[in-house]
Amino acid sequence: xxxxxxxxxxxxxxxxxxxxxxxxxxxxxxxxxxxxxxxxxxxxxxxxxxxxxxxxxxxxxxxxxxxxxxxxxxxxxxxxxxxxxxxxxxxxxxxxxxxxxxxxxxxxxxxxxxxxxxxxxxxxxxxxxxxxxxxxxxxxxxxxxxxxxxxxxxxxxxxxxxxxxxxxxxxxxxxxxxxxxxxxxxxxxxxxxxxxxxxxxxxxxxxxxxxxxxxxxxxxxxxxxxxxxxxxxxxxxxxxxxxxxxxxxxxxxxxxxxxxxxxxxxxxxxxxxxxxxxxxxxxxxxxxxxxxxxxxxxxxxxxxxxxxxxxxxxxxxxxxxxxxxxxxxxxxxxxxxxxxxxxxxxxxxxxxxxxxxxxxxxxxxxxxxxxxxxxxxxxxxxxxxxxxxxxxxxxxxxxxxxxxxxxxxxxxxxxxxx
Amino acid sequence: xxxxxxxxxxxxxxxxxxxxxxxxxxxxxxxxxxxxxxxxxxxxxxxxxxxxxxxxxxxxxxxxxxxxxxxxxxxxxxxxxxxxxxxxxxxxxxxxxxxxxxxxxxxxxxxxxxxxxxxxxxxxxxxxxxxxxxxxxxxxxxxxxxxxxxxxxxxxxxxxxxxxxxxxxxxxxxxxxxxxxxxxxxxxxxxxxxxxxxxxxxxxxxxxxxxxxxxxxxxxxxxxxxxxxxxxxxxxxxxxxxxxxxxxxxxxxxxxxxxxxxxxxxxxxxxxxxxxxxxxxxxxxxxxxxxxxxxxxxx
Numbered sequence: 197x198x199x200x201x202x203x204x205x206x207x208x209x210x211x212x213x214x215x216x217x218x219x220x221x222x223x224x225x226x227x228x229x230x231x232x233x234x235x236x237x238x239x240x241x242x243x244x245x246x247x248x249x250x251x252x253x254x255x256x257x258x259x260x261x262x263x264x265x266x267x268x269x270x271x272x273x274x275x276x277x278x279x280x281x282x283x284x285x286x287x288x289x290x291x292x293x294x295x296x297x298x299x300x301x302x303x304x305x306x307x308x309x310x311x312x313x314x315x316x317x318x319x320x321x322x323x324x325x326x327x328x329x330x331x332x333x334x335x336x337x338x339x340x341x342x343x344x345x346x347x348x349x350x351x352x353x354x355x356x357x358x359x360x361x362x363x364x365x366x367x368x369x370x371x372x373x374x375x376x377x378x379x380x381x382x383x384x385x386x387x388x389x390x391x392x393x394x395x396x397x398x399x400x401x402x403x404x405x406x407x408x409x410x411x412x413x414x415x416x417x418x419x420x421x422x423x424x425x426x427x428x429x430x431x432x433x434x435x436x437x438x439x440x441x442x443x444x445x446x447x448x449x450x451x452x453x454x455x456x457x458x459x460x461x462x463x464x465x466x467x468x469x470x471x472x473x474x475x476x477x478x479x480x481x482x483x484x485x486x487x488x489x490x491x492x493x494x495x496x497x498x499x500x501x502x503x504x505x506x507x508x509x510x511x512x513x514x515x516x517x518x519x520x521x522x523x524x525x526x527x528x529x530x531x532x533x534x535x536x537x538x539x540x541x542x543x544x545x546x547x548x549x550x551x552x553x554x555x556x557x558x559x560x561x562x563x564x565x566x567x568x569x570x571x572x573x574x575x576x577x578x579x580x581x582x583x584x585x586x587x588x589x590x591x592x593x594x595x596x597x598x599x600x601x602x603x604x605x606x607x608x609x610x611x612x613x614x
Numbered sequence: 615x616x617x618x619x620x621x622x623x624x625x626x627x628x629x630x631x632x633x634x635x636x637x638x639x640x641x642x643x644x645x646x647x648x649x650x651x652x653x654x655x656x657x658x659x660x661x662x663x664x665x666x667x668x669x670x671x672x673x674x675x676x677x678x679x680x681x682x683x684x685x686x687x688x689x690x691x692x693x694x695x696x697x698x699x700x701x702x703x704x705x706x707x708x709x710x711x712x713x714x715x716x717x718x719x720x721x722x723x724x725x726x727x728x729x730x731x732x733x734x735x736x737x738x739x740x741x742x743x744x745x746x747x748x749x750x751x752x753x754x755x756x757x758x759x760x761x762x763x764x765x766x767x768x769x770x771x772x773x774x775x776x777x778x779x780x781x782x783x784x785x786x787x788x789x790x791x792x793x794x795x796x797x798x799x800x801x802x803x804x805x806x807x808x809x810x811x812x813x814x815x816x817x818x819x820x821x822x823x824x825x826x827x828x829x830x831x832x833x834x835x836x837x838x839x840x841x842x843x844x845x846x847x848x849x850x851x852x853x854x855x856x857x858x859x860x861x862x863x864x865x866x867x868x869x870x871x872x873x874x875x876x877x878x879x880x881x882x883x884x885x886x887x888x889x890x891x892x893x894x895x896x897x898x899x900x901x902x903x904x905x906x907x908x909x910x911x912x913x
Contacts, residue, residue: 270772485626486662598779
């Protein structure tokens with residue numbers, strides 16, 4: 197894998213029939229990521245269905261039920277590369293009832309492309325998707341105003357939609373520079389990979405150029421080191437008889453040999469003796485590394501515990517408040533117990549209070565007894581053991597959790613800690 | 615000692631997933647076909663647990679129609695790394711009358727593997743099967759979760775998948791269920807080849823161009839061999855070919871190639887206008903061939 201190629205993760209969002217699949221198909225086509233046999237398969241299927249155009253959604257809607265109904269039910273992950281960048285696109289469903297799958301797709305993304313049909317403008321689904329992008333603290337939003345060919349490429353249409361959307365931006369936590377507007381026609385390829393001659397009034401980048409200039413480092417949030425212990429390595433071989441290593445992924449910041457560290461929950465301290473990456477030893481590891489550490493002193497540290505730099509402690513508490521998105525048919529109610537998974541750590545959680553249900557059109561919140569599928573609300577929990585967290589705003593990985601049903605083991609909610 | 619580790623994000627994610635499998639399950643197994651993807655998985659698993667050994671065995675479901683080069687390679691790798699290998703044979707499932715050998719022009723043992731795999735899972739009580747499937751391979755695979763829960767019949771319920779949020783993996787299951795785990799979900803074919811090159815990983819010789827007896831049918835290049843059905847009028851010729859995927863001989867087509875080194879192969883994949891599964895005969899059976907197989911327990 198080319199090490200100098202950056203990785204950008206994108207989620208698409210938008211309403212039904214606003215051209216998400218066509219946009220993705222166009223990006224694949226224009227970056228030469230669609231191979232001949234796949235294009236032929238799309239041609240064959242489009243023809244069979246009696247369409248007079250190439251239906252790119254046939255490339256991304258991978259399930260029989262999706263092709264039957266012409267809708268996207270679940271997230272598809274799609275990949276394309278340019279010389280400089282690897283892209284992963286989560287193609288998420290537009291239908292309201294699949295909002296949870298949109299959250300699933302968007303949770304790992306740094307960039308959201310929200311599509312708007314130029315003929316319809318900002319609609320309810322736009323609110324919902326932008327709200328979720330805001331809730332997930334996606335670093336950058338591209339508003340792609342699509343189907344410009346159907347409104348004669350008129351600048352006034354674009355400006356009107358942009359003005360409507362700007363009102364939403366004001367109600368959100370996004371700053372203006374996190375939002376970029378691009379007028380496009382995915383069907384005709386205008387402003388996707390090629391500057392449109394039909395819209396000389398638009399002077400910004402094409403969509404692809406815009407995605408290329410985003411820097412991965414600017415899209416990450418956290419600066420303090422968080423190292424949850426995922427697995428303890430005890431080889432017990434002759435060569436490594438006394439080796440006791442702590443494996444995991446480093447979320448945020450960096451760790452160096454010699455750093456003084458505090459171990460949670462024990463609050464014991466030690467120093468990093470060595471950092472291993474396979475059969476190499478390194479002096480320093482940066483955010484996103486999957487590594488194994490050894491410590492200067494013998495300590496009690498097992499899966500689910502956390503190692504941080506001394507002086508940079510997270511919050512450790514048994515009472516937490518969080519914003520919840522319900523992703524299961526079973527409603528969340530007061531008094532219910534769940535398994536709460538925070539990174540690789542699991543504790544028991546009881547719903548102490550449902551503070552409110554939040555409207556996804558930025559109109560505020562209301563009282564609620566329960567949170568049903570796709571609902572978003574503010575909830576207070578009591579935990580069996582403290583978890584060691586940061587606010588979701590400062591560290592996504594250490595500020596989020598999932599709730600697992602105790603009986604069925606399904607993932608029922610995702611939470612974002614204040 | 616090098617100074618600073620700058621992670622390769624896809625590799626780091628895969629290692630994280632493999633460690634989660636080892637930590638969350640009682641009896642994981644790595645499904646090993648001898649192909650480039652499962653070879654890559656073995657390297658990633660080495661990295662996940664070094665300096666300890668890989669804490670789970672490999673399982674090869676042998677169709678009996680594998681390329682001999684692959685089997686030789688498999689045995690050598692297992693020996694060199696001191697791994698535990700379990701082999702289960704499709705031939706046994708046929709002999710027990712559980713599956714019927716297909717007949718005719720397109721007969722293949724590929725889909726018969728599912729029964730042998732499910733039997734092995736039940737017999738050996740595996741609760742997690744690590745596989746080298748990638749979402750870029752096929753459109754039904756693009757819908758796959760990293761941890762994919764299968765019921766006690768091995769079935770995939772594509773409309774009711776567990777949401778997967780951030781990198782938190784929920785591997786909690788009931789007795790009898792199992793989870794298919796896909797650590798290289800987010801890799802592309804080119805990622806795998808570039809990784810094999812960067813890491814200098816050894817792979818079976820059939821991935822490199824070599825002279826081979828083949829015949830042409832439906833625009834594809836088939837191996838001429840006693841396991842592959844051939845009409846009398848289908849003429850056998852010798853060509854320089856290589857393989858992009860390594861499955862059962864009866865469903866894996868070759869491509870014409872001059873690529874004899876990893877550099878050549880990476881170059882060829884970059885330039886290729888045909889997808890990897892474009893040479894998989896089993897996927898051409900219908901528009902939903904992969905989805906249909908996956909639903910009943912194919913990996």
